[in-house]
Amino acid sequence: MDGLPKGAPLPKWVKPELLPTIQAPTLLIHGRDDRVVSFETSLYRLANIPNCRLVLLNRCGHWAMIEHADEFNRLVADFIANN
Incomplete structure (x- = not known):
């Protein structure tokens, strides 16, 4: 992952045209x-992936699954149950 130690932006892992x-x-x-x-x-990603849903969690950093574990798990379980 070039750039990370140098403070550069994260590389894009998916080609945008594939979204x-x-x-x-x-x-x-x-x-x-x-x-x-x-x-x-x-x-x-929301604008470019068909059938995509975005949930924004307030007062949450990068680790949503840890910082808001109960809500994260509920969101994932509901999404799986309904898709």
């Missing part, structure tokens, strides 16, 4: 105070 080809229902959970991945990244 519209994702066929599975997709759930994005983003912490409002995340300083690792910008909220704009999730907004971009």
Whole structure:
């Protein structure tokens, strides 16, 4: 992961042109105070992945599954149950 030790932005792991080809229902959970991945990244994915849902958690950083474990687990369980 070049750049991380030098303070550069995180590399993009998925080619943007492939996002519209994702066929599975997709759930994005983003912490409002995340300083690792910008909220704009999730907004971009939301706009480009068909059948995508984004949940923004207030007072939450990068580790939503730890910082808001109960809510995170409920969101994931509900998403799986309904998709």
